[in-house]
Amino acid sequence: MHNQTVTQLAAALKSGELSSREITAHYLQRIERLDGKLNSFISVTAEQALNGAEAADKARAAGDTHALAGIPLALKDIFCTKGVKTSCGSKMLDNFEAPYDATVVEKLSAAHTVSLGKTNMDEFAMGSSNENSHYGPVKNPWDLTAVPGGSSGGSAAAVAAGLVPAALGTDTGGSIRQPAAFCGITGLKPTYGRVSRFGMIAYASSLDQAGPMARSASDCAHLLNVIAGHDVRDSTCATRGVPDYTEQLNAPLSGLKIGLPKEYFGEGLNADVERAVREAVKVYESLGATVREVSLPHTHYAIPAYYVIAPAEASSNLSRYDGVRFGHRCEDPKDLIDLYTRTRAEGFGEEVKRRILIGTHTLSEGFFDAYYIKAQKVRRLIRQDFLDAFEDVDVLMGPAAPTTAFDLGAKKDPVSMYLQDIYTIAVNLAGIPGMSVPAGFVDGRPVGLQILGTHFAEAQLLNVAHQFQQATDWHLQRPALAEENA
């Protein structure tokens, strides 16, 4: 059962072959038995899940036609869930129970999906390996000595290991796509503003975007159907209508114009990863697509620009964690400054502190123009690179990450960790949608093919990914852990 896709499970639920209760109980058992090895969940809400499953079964019996009614899911612990701990992977929020649900959580509940719990993540979504969590690192199901990627590492590992059929992640600089690549699953970062950010704890507000992580493009399409759309509570949420993302999945790809950015195949890219990606592109050619090289000339500056803009926004977004209204507070503060400085020193981990300090420094007097304004100008150039490229091609393809999953503890200095996101980060700066789909293995560790489209081209991306998955079976490969029965 746990090797089925959401699409398959939904069909079984619809036909009455399986009940949500059965499915939910099965996954909960798997989590209980196997997650000790992975550490992919921060909170498992078994009782609520079973109640939710029963309610979903009743709703289905009463004629609920939501495609996903009764499907168990997991939520990255960045989404506020009423009455359930929402930690954001931080000691700062270890005691925080959100008083409301995030909009996406509301939408998923309204569709009668069942949440199994909250998945592990890098603290405040800052990281590319899931080693920055207050709740300990997550292991990669393909190789327990490897990282699952980050920051949505818990969601990626849980889906890959068959602990849950699909999960939600968030992506600020690659945090859906890179862990999806490392764990051999399919992940979609929608266009900025496609999915509401209300109730999603902010890291960098102009870059953060929630999206689905699942076993197939078709599953991602089903999930995006539920979570996308305008929200009056988020000023930055797009007002444009939401198509049915499953409708275009089967459109043929003949005539599709694929661009390969030459900057995504340069120095730093692992040769085996490159080979796998180029093999995948050949599959597309066999499906009738044409391929040409394109250039995104400012690619090299995406990481520098990102490490000004994201920390700047983060330094401000994280000021609210001051020990006054919620969250961690230090013992016996002797005065106000002591309350602030000790609460924050105790509550935040190293990487979060680093980014707060960079952001504070680059925004401060004398540095603002040279760093922040400069980075915003470069951001415009980076976006323009993509817009120019999409004048000539329909989608861009390349690797999701320069290597496969690296070993736990392998990246010691911050900058080498940051370089992990070299192929994903520009996408967030430009606000365009991107996917990672499984495209092979190197030494037993998955490779992700990244597919990028222009703003609001999710339906096309899902179509392009789905057609690949009709022609290949990389996405059907399972780690040994997933083959174990509960």
Added chain:
Amino acid sequence: MALEESHVRRAAHLARLAISDDQAGRFVDDLSQILDMVDQLQQVNTDGVAPLAHPLDATQRLRADEVTDTNQRDEYQRCAPAVEDGLYLVPRVVE
């Protein structure tokens, strides 16, 4: 732009983060490395380029002036570290 320890200390103060001497040294190293990487931005010619704050060229929507949020003090204060008579408590503020 070389980073001095005084910069780190000032940022830590502005951000209200207590850092030990030991940590300060480490942050100077880490942040210097990061800022060296960031300094590559200076190579880009951005003459005549307007800063981009949001990836989409959307404009602010406005909300009708209606009271839609009712009192949820008890709910909101359940996760508060120190409350009395409905007030959040902090160490004495001297003005």
Added chain:
Amino acid sequence: MQWETVIGLEVHVQLATRSKIFSGASTAFGSEPNTQASAVDLGLPGSLPVLNEQAVAMAVQFGLAVHAGIPEVSVFDRKNYFYPDLPKGYQTSQMYHPIVGPGEVEITLDDEVTKRIRIHHAHLEEDAGKSLHEDFQGMTGIDLNRAGTPLLEIVSEPDMRSAREAAAYLKAIHSIVTYLGISDGNMAEGSMRCDVNVSVRPKGQEAFGTRAEIKNVNSFRFVERAIAFEVERQIELIEDGGEVVQETRLFDPERDETRSMRTKEEANDYRYFPCPDLLPVVLDQAYLDHLKGQLPELPADKRARFQNELGLSAYDANVLSASREMAEFFEEAHQVCGDAKQAANWVQGELSGALNRENLGVVQSPVSAQQLGQLIKRVVDGTINGKAAKEVFQALWNGQGRDADEVIEAKGLKQVTDTGAIEAMIDEVIAENPAQVAQYRDAEPDKRGKMIGYFVGQVMKASRGTANPQQVNGLLKEKLDALR
């Protein structure tokens, strides 16, 4: 040495929206602590701001009222600092692209002297909460009900040269915002507060002196007093060989002095940057035209009309146009009675006196503008005399009678103008006061004028105040002078 004072004001006006600038919580004043603090106002994780359309409209209306340019695009920025009454650790404000551009306000100094004060810009921002310093086991209590209340910060150019000008400017701003109905202008409740920048320079010198900023002055009177003190302090300091330091000071009304607020406070670095949770506000010409069409007549226009069309003195026009309520009351009374001068006198005299005695605002007046207008009409058309009118006013004030006519009727205050009736009363008074009559008769003609007052009083008394005093006077003189 002769010194010149240079003053600029930053006026913070709480806008009279129902809900907050970025949340749906109520802005009502005086509720239980933190019962009007929503998730957005508290800065709870995951909460996001959405801009209130009314706050935007009100800011634009103010801009239009001060003839300011309204830029097509304005942007919200974050002002970052830590303080317990600032829940998110930043205040959402507008640093680089404010909603209202440069404008100007005309202030009236003496009756005839006006001066233009330039407005540098006005921007929208959110108010902070309040720290309550009563003792909570040695702790401070934080109430965030006020957090997120929309503020319009109106920043003037340093165009004022005296405390009196500053107070007049503040009054002009108060008058504009209350006319527009965009604020209740209640300074006691903090709906309008101001920061005063004061410096002095030798007369004739062009460069500005170093300024001190006096924070949070919350009454017209305090503005004048704070400036007066501060100017004196600065001049003394310089004349004694010292130097003014740029700093923030606080006005203490009890000691009537300003004092330095931050002794050890380091220079702030607010790290302003565009708020990524809010998008640029774009206002098109059609929107501006629509709001322009809805602007009420503003105080300066009203003042001019009162003078030019109604023939009021500059003084009367100024006083009556100062508040929208007063002006509207006056105009309604005038419409009913048709005599602007009389209406102006009554509103500023009898009515204002009574309101002040009972500490009431004109909207709470027990005598309505309709009632007062009708009363004045009866004076103008001679139905009652001035003395009776005061009695009618008092009766209406006390709720005795629906309108002036009813009171006049009930109290029999209708003026007696019938010559025969008045003559009869005069004859009676003459007959009853032989000694005074004799004195009058024996007096030199030039003394008689004074003596006649006694008889007028007696006749008026006999008529219970209803006799027409001019007629009484004339007829008495005739009769007494005829006596031999």
